[in-house]
Amino acid sequence: MAEQIQPIRGMNDILPTEIGAWQYLEREVRELVTAYGYEEMRVPIVEQTALFKRSIGEFTDVVGKEMYSFESQGGESLTLRPEATAGMVRGVISNRMLRGQRHKLWCVGPMFRYETPQAGRYRQFHQLDLEAVGYAGPDVDAELIALTARLWRNLGIQRVRLQINSLGSSESRKAYRELLVSYFRGYESRLDADSRRRLEGNPLRILDSKNPEMQELVAGAPLLTDHLDQESREHFDALCAMLRDIGVPYEVNPRLVRGLDYYSRTVFEWINESSGAQNAVCSGGRYDGLIAQLGGEPTPAIGFAMGMERVVALLMQAGQVPAATKADVFIVLNGERATSMGLGLVERLRNELPRRRFEINLGGGNFKTQFRRADRSAAPLALIVGDDELARGVVGMKPLRQETGQTECPIERLAQGIEAALASLGCA
Ligand code: HAM
Numbered sequence: 001m002a003e004q005i006q007p008i009r010g011m012n013d014i015l016p017t018e019i020g021a022w023q024y025l026e027r028e029v030r031e032l033v034t035a036y037g038y039e040e041m042r043v044p045i046v047e048q049t050a051l052f053k054r055s056i057g058e059f060t061d062v063v064g065k066e067m068y069s070f071e072s073q074g075g076e077s078l079t080l081r082p083e084a085t086a087g088m089v090r091g092v093i094s095n096r097m098l099r100g101q102r103h104k105l106w107c108v109g110p111m112f113r114y115e116t117p118q119a120g121r122y123r124q125f126h127q128l129d130l131e132a133v134g135y136a137g138p139d140v141d142a143e144l145i146a147l148t149a150r151l152w153r154n155l156g157i158q159r160v161r162l163q164i165n166s167l168g169s170s171e172s173r174k175a176y177r178e179l180l181v182s183y184f185r186g187y188e189s190r191l192d193a194d195s196r197r198r199l200e201g202n203p204l205r206i207l208d209s210k211n212p213e214m215q216e217l218v219a220g221a222p223l224l225t226d227h228l229d230q231e232s233r234e235h236f237d238a239l240c241a242m243l244r245d246i247g248v249p250y251e252v253n254p255r256l257v258r259g260l261d262y263y264s265r266t267v268f269e270w271i272n273e274s275s276g277a278q279n280a281v282c283s284g285g286r287y288d289g290l291i292a293q294l295g296g297e298p299t300p301a302i303g304f305a306m307g308m309e310r311v312v313a314l315l316m317q318a319g320q321v322p323a324a325t326k327a328d329v330f331i332v333l334n335g336e337r338a339t340s341m342g343l344g345l346v347e348r349l350r351n352e353l354p355r356r357r358f359e360i361n362l363g364g365g366n367f368k369t370q371f372r373r374a375d376r377s378a379a380p381l382a383l384i385v386g387d388d389e390l391a392r393g394v395v396g397m398k399p400l401r402q403e404t405g406q407t408e409c410p411i412e413r414l415a416q417g418i419e420a421a422l423a424s425l426g427c428a
Pocket of ligand 1: 082115120122123125259280281303304308
Protein backbone atom coordinates (compact mmCIF):
# COMPACT_ATOMS: atom_id res chain seq x y z
CA MET A 1 0.00 0.00 0.00
CA ALA A 2 1.18 3.53 -0.73
CA GLU A 3 2.45 5.58 2.18
CA GLN A 4 -0.30 7.62 3.84
CA ILE A 5 -0.13 11.38 3.96
CA GLN A 6 -0.45 12.59 7.53
CA PRO A 7 -2.69 15.47 8.60
CA ILE A 8 -0.95 18.66 9.79
CA ARG A 9 -0.36 18.75 13.54
CA GLY A 10 -2.92 20.90 15.35
CA MET A 11 -5.32 20.93 12.39
CA ASN A 12 -8.37 18.77 12.89
CA ASP A 13 -10.93 17.11 10.71
CA ILE A 14 -14.44 17.66 12.02
CA LEU A 15 -16.06 14.27 11.56
CA PRO A 16 -19.71 13.47 10.83
CA THR A 17 -19.99 12.19 14.42
CA GLU A 18 -19.10 15.68 15.73
CA ILE A 19 -20.75 17.83 13.09
CA GLY A 20 -24.14 17.77 14.84
CA ALA A 21 -22.73 19.85 17.69
CA TRP A 22 -21.12 22.32 15.28
CA GLN A 23 -24.27 22.74 13.23
CA TYR A 24 -26.36 23.19 16.36
CA LEU A 25 -23.96 25.85 17.66
CA GLU A 26 -23.82 27.63 14.31
CA ARG A 27 -27.63 27.65 14.08
CA GLU A 28 -28.04 29.06 17.58
CA VAL A 29 -25.35 31.67 17.01
CA ARG A 30 -26.74 32.82 13.67
CA GLU A 31 -30.22 33.24 15.13
CA LEU A 32 -28.99 35.12 18.20
CA VAL A 33 -26.62 37.56 16.51
CA THR A 34 -29.24 38.34 13.88
CA ALA A 35 -31.74 39.08 16.66
CA TYR A 36 -29.24 41.61 18.07
CA GLY A 37 -28.95 43.32 14.68
CA TYR A 38 -25.56 41.95 13.55
CA GLU A 39 -25.02 41.39 9.82
CA GLU A 40 -22.75 38.75 8.37
CA MET A 41 -19.68 39.86 6.44
CA ARG A 42 -17.16 37.46 4.89
CA VAL A 43 -13.56 38.48 4.45
CA PRO A 44 -10.62 36.54 2.96
CA ILE A 45 -8.60 34.03 4.95
CA VAL A 46 -5.36 35.45 3.52
CA GLU A 47 -4.31 39.06 3.99
CA GLN A 48 -1.12 41.06 3.60
CA THR A 49 1.26 40.32 6.48
CA ALA A 50 1.55 44.07 7.13
CA LEU A 51 -2.12 44.20 8.17
CA PHE A 52 -1.53 41.91 11.15
CA LYS A 53 1.79 43.51 12.09
CA ARG A 54 0.21 46.94 12.21
CA SER A 55 -2.95 45.94 14.06
CA ILE A 56 -2.12 43.07 16.41
CA GLY A 57 1.38 44.48 17.06
CA GLU A 58 4.94 43.36 16.31
CA PHE A 59 5.72 42.45 19.91
CA THR A 60 2.75 40.16 20.51
CA ASP A 61 3.17 36.38 20.57
CA VAL A 62 0.68 36.11 17.72
CA VAL A 63 2.71 38.25 15.30
CA GLY A 64 6.13 37.44 16.77
CA LYS A 65 5.98 33.67 16.62
CA GLU A 66 2.61 32.26 15.62
CA MET A 67 1.82 33.48 12.12
CA TYR A 68 1.63 31.32 9.02
CA SER A 69 3.31 33.75 6.63
CA PHE A 70 4.56 33.00 3.14
CA GLU A 71 5.62 34.70 -0.02
CA SER A 72 3.12 34.53 -2.88
CA GLN A 73 4.11 33.75 -6.49
CA GLY A 74 4.05 37.51 -7.01
CA GLY A 75 6.53 38.11 -4.19
CA GLU A 76 4.07 39.62 -1.68
CA SER A 77 4.28 38.66 1.99
CA LEU A 78 0.91 37.12 2.87
CA THR A 79 -0.41 35.55 6.07
CA LEU A 80 -3.20 33.12 6.96
CA ARG A 81 -5.36 35.17 9.32
CA PRO A 82 -4.59 34.48 12.99
CA GLU A 83 -7.80 36.30 13.99
CA ALA A 84 -10.68 38.09 12.31
CA THR A 85 -10.72 41.66 13.65
CA ALA A 86 -7.89 42.97 11.47
CA GLY A 87 -9.50 41.63 8.29
CA MET A 88 -12.98 42.85 9.25
CA VAL A 89 -11.63 46.35 9.94
CA ARG A 90 -9.61 46.29 6.72
CA GLY A 91 -12.81 45.25 4.91
CA VAL A 92 -14.82 48.09 6.44
CA ILE A 93 -12.16 50.60 5.38
CA SER A 94 -11.51 49.18 1.87
CA ASN A 95 -15.23 49.08 1.08
CA ARG A 96 -15.72 52.67 2.29
CA MET A 97 -18.33 51.60 4.79
CA LEU A 98 -17.42 54.22 7.39
CA ARG A 99 -18.37 57.79 6.41
CA GLY A 100 -19.98 58.39 9.76
CA GLN A 101 -22.00 55.18 9.53
CA ARG A 102 -22.20 52.48 12.17
CA HIS A 103 -22.12 48.74 11.55
CA LYS A 104 -22.76 45.66 13.62
CA LEU A 105 -20.94 42.86 11.84
CA TRP A 106 -20.16 39.22 12.38
CA CYS A 107 -18.25 36.44 10.71
CA VAL A 108 -17.30 32.87 11.43
CA GLY A 109 -14.45 30.82 10.06
CA PRO A 110 -11.04 29.23 10.47
CA MET A 111 -8.07 31.08 12.00
CA PHE A 112 -4.43 29.93 12.04
CA ARG A 113 -1.82 30.24 14.76
CA TYR A 114 1.42 28.29 15.02
CA GLU A 115 0.97 27.45 18.72
CA THR A 116 1.92 24.25 20.54
CA PRO A 117 -1.16 22.08 20.13
CA GLN A 118 -2.87 20.71 23.24
CA ALA A 119 -6.46 20.14 24.36
CA GLY A 120 -8.40 23.27 23.40
CA ARG A 121 -5.46 24.82 21.56
CA TYR A 122 -5.06 24.16 17.86
CA ARG A 123 -3.19 25.53 14.87
CA GLN A 124 -6.35 25.77 12.84
CA PHE A 125 -9.34 26.72 14.94
CA HIS A 126 -12.64 28.49 14.35
CA GLN A 127 -13.88 31.77 15.73
CA LEU A 128 -17.25 33.41 15.82
CA ASP A 129 -16.32 37.08 15.61
CA LEU A 130 -18.55 40.11 16.27
CA GLU A 131 -17.52 43.71 15.65
CA ALA A 132 -19.57 46.83 16.46
CA VAL A 133 -17.97 49.63 14.45
CA GLY A 134 -18.80 53.29 15.10
CA TYR A 135 -20.16 52.78 18.62
CA ALA A 136 -18.40 54.63 21.41
CA GLY A 137 -20.10 52.77 24.27
CA PRO A 138 -20.33 51.91 27.08
CA ASP A 139 -23.89 50.83 26.17
CA VAL A 140 -22.74 48.72 23.23
CA ASP A 141 -20.03 47.14 25.43
CA ALA A 142 -22.77 46.03 27.83
CA GLU A 143 -25.03 44.86 25.01
CA LEU A 144 -22.27 42.72 23.49
CA ILE A 145 -21.60 41.11 26.85
CA ALA A 146 -25.35 40.57 27.39
CA LEU A 147 -25.46 38.80 24.01
CA THR A 148 -22.71 36.40 25.06
CA ALA A 149 -24.41 35.76 28.42
CA ARG A 150 -27.65 34.95 26.58
CA LEU A 151 -25.79 32.60 24.24
CA TRP A 152 -24.51 30.56 27.22
CA ARG A 153 -28.06 30.47 28.61
CA ASN A 154 -29.54 29.38 25.28
CA LEU A 155 -26.90 26.67 24.94
CA GLY A 156 -27.30 25.42 28.52
CA ILE A 157 -23.65 26.21 29.33
CA GLN A 158 -23.21 27.11 33.00
CA ARG A 159 -19.60 26.73 33.98
CA VAL A 160 -18.30 29.98 32.51
CA ARG A 161 -17.65 33.24 34.30
CA LEU A 162 -17.03 36.75 33.09
CA GLN A 163 -13.94 38.83 33.82
CA ILE A 164 -13.71 42.46 32.79
CA ASN A 165 -11.13 45.22 32.98
CA SER A 166 -10.32 48.58 31.48
CA LEU A 167 -7.02 49.27 29.74
CA GLY A 168 -7.66 53.03 29.73
CA SER A 169 -6.87 55.39 26.88
CA SER A 170 -3.62 54.97 24.96
CA GLU A 171 -2.18 58.00 26.86
CA SER A 172 -3.01 56.66 30.31
CA ARG A 173 -1.70 53.27 29.29
CA LYS A 174 1.56 54.82 28.16
CA ALA A 175 2.05 56.42 31.57
CA TYR A 176 1.11 53.18 33.33
CA ARG A 177 3.48 51.23 31.10
CA GLU A 178 6.39 53.39 32.26
CA LEU A 179 5.39 52.81 35.86
CA LEU A 180 5.26 49.08 35.24
CA VAL A 181 8.64 48.99 33.48
CA SER A 182 10.34 50.80 36.35
CA TYR A 183 8.66 48.42 38.86
CA PHE A 184 9.85 45.27 37.02
CA ARG A 185 13.31 46.77 36.39
CA GLY A 186 13.69 46.87 40.15
CA TYR A 187 13.40 43.05 40.16
CA GLU A 188 15.10 42.26 36.85
CA SER A 189 17.08 39.32 38.21
CA ARG A 190 13.83 37.60 39.26
CA LEU A 191 12.19 37.91 35.83
CA ASP A 192 11.95 34.77 33.70
CA ALA A 193 13.20 34.84 30.09
CA ASP A 194 9.75 35.50 28.64
CA SER A 195 9.10 38.42 30.97
CA ARG A 196 12.54 39.90 30.30
CA ARG A 197 11.76 39.85 26.59
CA ARG A 198 8.36 41.40 27.23
CA LEU A 199 9.84 44.15 29.39
CA GLU A 200 11.12 45.83 26.23
CA GLY A 201 8.28 45.31 23.81
CA ASN A 202 5.11 44.59 25.76
CA PRO A 203 5.49 44.95 29.54
CA LEU A 204 1.73 44.69 30.20
CA ARG A 205 1.86 41.09 29.06
CA ILE A 206 4.11 40.23 32.02
CA LEU A 207 0.95 40.59 34.13
CA ASP A 208 -0.47 37.68 32.14
CA SER A 209 2.44 35.37 32.98
CA LYS A 210 1.40 31.81 33.84
CA ASN A 211 4.77 31.01 35.47
CA PRO A 212 4.11 30.27 39.20
CA GLU A 213 7.50 31.77 40.10
CA MET A 214 6.41 35.10 38.65
CA GLN A 215 3.14 35.30 40.57
CA GLU A 216 4.48 37.08 43.64
CA LEU A 217 6.16 39.78 41.55
CA VAL A 218 3.04 40.19 39.42
CA ALA A 219 0.84 40.45 42.52
CA GLY A 220 2.93 43.36 43.80
CA ALA A 221 2.88 45.30 40.51
CA PRO A 222 0.97 48.59 40.28
CA LEU A 223 -2.60 48.12 39.02
CA LEU A 224 -3.81 49.57 35.76
CA THR A 225 -7.21 50.21 37.29
CA ASP A 226 -5.57 52.60 39.79
CA HIS A 227 -4.12 54.66 36.92
CA LEU A 228 -7.03 55.12 34.56
CA ASP A 229 -7.77 58.48 32.97
CA GLN A 230 -11.00 60.14 34.06
CA GLU A 231 -13.01 59.33 30.91
CA SER A 232 -11.98 55.68 30.91
CA ARG A 233 -12.87 55.43 34.60
CA GLU A 234 -16.35 56.84 33.90
CA HIS A 235 -16.75 54.53 30.89
CA PHE A 236 -15.81 51.52 33.00
CA ASP A 237 -18.05 52.50 35.93
CA ALA A 238 -20.99 52.97 33.56
CA LEU A 239 -20.36 49.57 31.98
CA CYS A 240 -20.28 47.90 35.40
CA ALA A 241 -23.54 49.63 36.38
CA MET A 242 -25.22 48.44 33.16
CA LEU A 243 -24.04 44.87 33.67
CA ARG A 244 -25.47 44.92 37.19
CA ASP A 245 -28.69 46.33 35.81
CA ILE A 246 -28.96 43.64 33.10
CA GLY A 247 -28.14 41.02 35.70
CA VAL A 248 -24.88 39.68 34.21
CA PRO A 249 -22.50 38.76 37.05
CA TYR A 250 -18.88 39.81 36.47
CA GLU A 251 -15.53 39.94 38.21
CA VAL A 252 -13.13 42.84 37.73
CA ASN A 253 -9.72 41.35 36.99
CA PRO A 254 -7.21 44.22 37.04
CA ARG A 255 -4.58 41.91 35.51
CA LEU A 256 -6.62 41.07 32.44
CA VAL A 257 -4.54 42.65 29.67
CA ARG A 258 -5.24 40.56 26.52
CA GLY A 259 -2.59 39.43 24.07
CA LEU A 260 -3.24 41.79 21.16
CA ASP A 261 -2.04 45.39 21.03
CA TYR A 262 -5.07 47.15 19.60
CA TYR A 263 -7.20 47.29 22.73
CA SER A 264 -8.14 50.35 24.75
CA ARG A 265 -10.64 50.73 27.62
CA THR A 266 -13.03 47.77 27.98
CA VAL A 267 -11.61 44.26 27.74
CA PHE A 268 -13.37 41.06 28.78
CA GLU A 269 -13.02 37.31 28.82
CA TRP A 270 -15.35 34.44 29.54
CA ILE A 271 -13.40 31.78 31.39
CA ASN A 272 -14.28 28.11 31.55
CA GLU A 273 -14.07 27.21 35.24
CA SER A 274 -13.36 23.54 34.73
CA SER A 275 -10.55 23.58 32.16
CA GLY A 276 -6.88 24.21 32.72
CA ALA A 277 -4.64 26.65 30.90
CA GLN A 278 -6.72 27.00 27.72
CA ASN A 279 -9.67 28.39 29.59
CA ALA A 280 -10.82 31.46 27.62
CA VAL A 281 -13.90 30.56 25.59
CA CYS A 282 -14.69 34.04 24.41
CA SER A 283 -12.71 37.25 24.60
CA GLY A 284 -12.60 40.73 23.24
CA GLY A 285 -12.63 44.40 23.90
CA ARG A 286 -12.68 47.93 22.63
CA TYR A 287 -10.24 49.11 19.98
CA ASP A 288 -10.97 52.80 19.52
CA GLY A 289 -7.62 53.58 17.85
CA LEU A 290 -7.31 50.70 15.40
CA ILE A 291 -9.39 51.97 12.51
CA ALA A 292 -7.42 55.22 12.29
CA GLN A 293 -4.20 53.27 12.69
CA LEU A 294 -5.14 51.24 9.58
CA GLY A 295 -5.89 54.34 7.53
CA GLY A 296 -9.63 54.75 8.15
CA GLU A 297 -11.30 57.80 9.62
CA PRO A 298 -11.04 57.72 13.43
CA THR A 299 -13.92 55.47 14.57
CA PRO A 300 -14.52 53.80 17.91
CA ALA A 301 -15.28 50.07 17.89
CA ILE A 302 -15.58 47.00 20.08
CA GLY A 303 -15.82 43.29 19.41
CA PHE A 304 -15.11 39.80 20.61
CA ALA A 305 -14.32 36.35 19.31
CA MET A 306 -15.43 33.01 20.63
CA GLY A 307 -13.37 29.84 20.18
CA MET A 308 -15.84 27.45 18.55
CA GLU A 309 -13.85 24.29 19.40
CA ARG A 310 -13.90 25.29 23.07
CA VAL A 311 -17.64 25.96 23.04
CA VAL A 312 -18.33 22.68 21.22
CA ALA A 313 -16.34 20.89 23.95
CA LEU A 314 -18.48 22.60 26.61
CA LEU A 315 -21.66 21.60 24.79
CA MET A 316 -20.52 17.98 24.66
CA GLN A 317 -19.59 18.02 28.35
CA ALA A 318 -22.98 19.46 29.25
CA GLY A 319 -24.70 16.83 27.07
CA GLN A 320 -26.48 19.67 25.28
CA VAL A 321 -26.25 18.45 21.73
CA PRO A 322 -29.59 17.34 20.30
CA ALA A 323 -29.37 13.79 18.96
CA ALA A 324 -28.93 13.70 15.20
CA THR A 325 -31.66 11.88 13.33
CA LYS A 326 -30.14 10.80 10.11
CA ALA A 327 -33.23 9.80 8.16
CA ASP A 328 -37.00 9.91 8.54
CA VAL A 329 -37.74 7.07 6.16
CA PHE A 330 -35.61 4.14 4.98
CA ILE A 331 -36.68 2.44 1.75
CA VAL A 332 -36.13 -1.31 1.55
CA LEU A 333 -36.25 -2.84 -1.93
CA ASN A 334 -37.38 -6.37 -2.71
CA GLY A 335 -37.26 -7.79 -6.23
CA GLU A 336 -36.01 -6.74 -9.63
CA ARG A 337 -38.80 -4.37 -10.60
CA ALA A 338 -38.77 -2.72 -7.20
CA THR A 339 -35.01 -2.21 -7.42
CA SER A 340 -35.25 -0.52 -10.80
CA MET A 341 -38.25 1.60 -9.83
CA GLY A 342 -37.13 2.47 -6.29
CA LEU A 343 -35.04 5.55 -7.10
CA GLY A 344 -37.78 7.04 -9.29
CA LEU A 345 -40.29 6.52 -6.50
CA VAL A 346 -38.11 8.16 -3.85
CA GLU A 347 -37.29 11.12 -6.13
CA ARG A 348 -41.04 11.73 -6.50
CA LEU A 349 -41.44 11.53 -2.73
CA ARG A 350 -38.61 14.09 -2.36
CA ASN A 351 -40.55 16.43 -4.68
CA GLU A 352 -43.67 16.06 -2.58
CA LEU A 353 -42.05 16.10 0.88
CA PRO A 354 -38.94 18.27 0.46
CA ARG A 355 -38.30 18.61 4.21
CA ARG A 356 -38.25 14.86 4.86
CA ARG A 357 -35.04 12.86 4.78
CA PHE A 358 -35.21 9.67 2.74
CA GLU A 359 -32.55 7.02 2.61
CA ILE A 360 -32.99 4.36 -0.01
CA ASN A 361 -31.11 1.08 0.13
CA LEU A 362 -28.19 1.33 -2.28
CA GLY A 363 -25.98 -1.45 -3.54
CA GLY A 364 -28.38 -4.39 -3.17
CA GLY A 365 -28.36 -6.87 -0.31
CA ASN A 366 -30.87 -9.30 1.10
CA PHE A 367 -33.76 -8.37 3.36
CA LYS A 368 -31.75 -8.91 6.54
CA THR A 369 -28.86 -6.71 5.35
CA GLN A 370 -31.28 -4.01 4.27
CA PHE A 371 -33.08 -3.99 7.63
CA ARG A 372 -29.73 -3.77 9.40
CA ARG A 373 -28.94 -0.68 7.31
CA ALA A 374 -32.42 0.67 8.08
CA ASP A 375 -31.69 0.22 11.76
CA ARG A 376 -28.38 2.09 11.49
CA SER A 377 -30.06 4.96 9.63
CA ALA A 378 -32.00 5.69 12.84
CA ALA A 379 -35.12 6.26 10.70
CA PRO A 380 -38.37 5.70 12.59
CA LEU A 381 -40.16 4.34 9.52
CA ALA A 382 -39.34 1.85 6.74
CA LEU A 383 -41.06 1.59 3.39
CA ILE A 384 -40.98 -1.81 1.80
CA VAL A 385 -41.10 -1.55 -1.95
CA GLY A 386 -41.44 -5.08 -3.32
CA ASP A 387 -42.46 -6.58 -6.65
CA ASP A 388 -45.55 -8.19 -5.07
CA GLU A 389 -46.67 -4.92 -3.48
CA LEU A 390 -46.02 -2.94 -6.66
CA ALA A 391 -48.18 -5.40 -8.62
CA ARG A 392 -51.02 -4.53 -6.23
CA GLY A 393 -50.31 -0.75 -6.40
CA VAL A 394 -49.25 -0.53 -2.74
CA VAL A 395 -46.12 -0.08 -0.64
CA GLY A 396 -45.44 -1.72 2.75
CA MET A 397 -44.89 0.55 5.75
CA LYS A 398 -43.27 -0.55 8.99
CA PRO A 399 -42.35 1.39 12.13
CA LEU A 400 -38.75 0.54 13.02
CA ARG A 401 -38.63 1.64 16.66
CA GLN A 402 -42.02 0.29 17.77
CA GLU A 403 -43.50 -3.17 17.89
CA THR A 404 -46.41 -2.32 15.60
CA GLY A 405 -46.90 -4.47 12.56
CA GLN A 406 -46.57 -3.74 8.88
CA THR A 407 -49.36 -1.91 7.03
CA GLU A 408 -49.89 -1.05 3.39
CA CYS A 409 -50.43 2.26 1.67
CA PRO A 410 -51.63 2.87 -1.91
CA ILE A 411 -48.83 4.36 -4.03
CA GLU A 412 -50.95 7.30 -5.21
CA ARG A 413 -51.46 8.41 -1.59
CA LEU A 414 -47.98 7.54 -0.38
CA ALA A 415 -46.87 11.08 0.59
CA GLN A 416 -49.94 11.59 2.83
CA GLY A 417 -49.53 8.06 4.20
CA ILE A 418 -45.90 8.73 5.17
CA GLU A 419 -46.79 12.02 6.86
CA ALA A 420 -49.59 10.38 8.83
CA ALA A 421 -47.37 7.46 9.87
CA LEU A 422 -44.51 9.76 10.95
CA ALA A 423 -46.94 11.97 12.89
CA SER A 424 -48.26 8.92 14.75
CA LEU A 425 -44.63 8.03 15.60
CA GLY A 426 -44.05 11.47 17.09
CA CYS A 427 -42.07 12.86 14.13
CA ALA A 428 -44.37 15.66 13.03
P1 HAM B 1 -8.17 36.10 21.14
O1 HAM B 1 -8.29 36.18 22.61
O2 HAM B 1 -6.82 36.00 20.56
O3 HAM B 1 -8.93 37.38 20.56
O4 HAM B 1 -9.02 34.89 20.62
C1 HAM B 1 -10.41 34.80 20.86
C2 HAM B 1 -10.80 33.39 21.26
O5 HAM B 1 -10.37 32.47 20.27
C3 HAM B 1 -10.15 32.89 22.54
O6 HAM B 1 -10.88 33.31 23.67
C4 HAM B 1 -10.24 31.39 22.36
O7 HAM B 1 -11.53 30.92 22.74
C5 HAM B 1 -10.09 31.21 20.86
N1 HAM B 1 -8.71 30.81 20.52
C6 HAM B 1 -7.62 31.60 20.41
N2 HAM B 1 -6.54 30.87 20.06
C7 HAM B 1 -6.95 29.59 19.93
C8 HAM B 1 -6.31 28.35 19.57
N3 HAM B 1 -5.03 28.30 19.24
N4 HAM B 1 -7.06 27.23 19.57
C9 HAM B 1 -8.38 27.26 19.86
N5 HAM B 1 -9.03 28.39 20.20
C10 HAM B 1 -8.35 29.54 20.22
C11 HAM B 1 -9.06 37.65 19.24
O8 HAM B 1 -8.80 36.88 18.36
C12 HAM B 1 -9.69 38.99 18.96
N6 HAM B 1 -9.73 39.19 17.49
C13 HAM B 1 -11.06 39.10 19.57
C14 HAM B 1 -11.72 40.41 19.26
C15 HAM B 1 -12.66 40.66 18.32
N7 HAM B 1 -11.44 41.55 19.85
C16 HAM B 1 -12.17 42.52 19.32
N8 HAM B 1 -12.90 41.98 18.36
